[in-house]
Ligand SMILES: Cc1cc2nc3c(=O)[nH]c(=O)nc-3n(C[C@H](O)[C@H](O)[C@H](O)COP(=O)(O)O)c2cc1C
């Protein structure tokens with residue numbers, strides 16, 4: 001898949017193409033399904049399948065206070081977009097300058113000029129161009145002028161997902177269910193429903209970050225935990241979760257190399273919260289890899305870039321009266337964690 005980080009990187013004369021426009025944060029199952037349809041449409045007409053997306057998220061520039069915490073970093077989003085079979089992704093830097101372009105200019109310069117679009121696909125709520133004046137209807141008019149076809153990307157929700165959800169969210173499908181959406185996934189994660197989020201994402205939510213030093217208490221408790229420094233995506237609600245610790249720096253390593261360094265994907269018990277037992281003030285995400293004490297003695301993750309895949313909530317974070325009581329509960333957490341992960345193999 002070709003990746004372009006600006007209009008100037010698109011090769012001259014590119015096209016014809018079928019283009020999908022969207023933020024695609026999280027690349028959830030709804031996104032993946034429409035993008036696969038875009039790819040199929042492109043293949044059928046001998047055209048290139050291209051997604052056009054923005055970085056940073058337009059709201060982070062236009063209304064930072066209303067900007068949602070993201071589900072995916074750009075790196076991860078591109079990795080997931082590639083899996084849908086797209087030929088190329090154009091990432092437009094979303095600057096005040098780009099935001100000031102009229103819908104007409106946006107379509108003329110991006111869709112027609114750079115990408116040679118035959119077909120442009122966008123969701124029902126798509127907005128582009130100055131003040132969000134560009135909509136699906138505007139796209140249709142401009143398509144008629146420029147000679148490309150405009151296709152409305154239909155909302156997707158899986159069987160049994162619609163019932164009873166979405167009250168008051170204004171996101172109902174025609175049949176009354178709530179459509180799969182990045183905002184729904186965010187709500188689920190904030191409420192601790194990691195399993196519900198994974199169902200919609202098609203994989204567990206991943207938090208990426210660099211391992212930093214904590215209070216150096218974990219080893220003393222018998223539970224060393226890799227603490228994530230600043231992360232660019234949504235951190236699920238406080239609680240103890242089962243999940244996977246993915247060592248991103250070992251992505252290119254052979255299996256043998258990864259094994260000598262302690263393994264690339266490790267089962268993990270995850271704690272998200274302020275560590276109330278120790279009157280902590282900072283909210284932290286930490287992961288204890290279930291590798292045993294012998295392997296732990298050799299494992300050094302400080303400074304490594306890791307992903308923490310949050311699979312399922314085990315329990316809320318609690319304040320314990322003693323360290324012994326916390327450790328006893330952690331022993332039980334680890335047992336339960338192994339059971340959950342046995343039923344949910346790592347996905348990458
Ligand atoms: C499986 C697991 C469960 C945890 N549950 C709690 C909890 O319920 N309450 C709490 O205060 N801390 C909890 N913690 C966080 C520990 O307090 C924390 O990992 C420990 O203080 C070590 O911190 P450090 O990595 O900064 O040294 C949990 C940690 C793990 C790995």
Ligand SMILES: Nc1ncnc2c1ncn2[C@@H]1O[C@H](COP(=O)(O)OP(=O)(O)O)[C@@H](O)[C@H]1O
Pocket residue numbers: 211212213214215216217218219220223224225226227287288289290291292295296297298299300301302
């Ligand atoms: N099983 C393990 N899970 C997580 N980290 C481990 C493990 N074994 C060793 N480590 C290392 O120990 C560190 C955590 O030890 P800990 O005492 O909790 O210190 P800190 O408070 O700095 O996180 C991790 O950053 C990692 O380098």
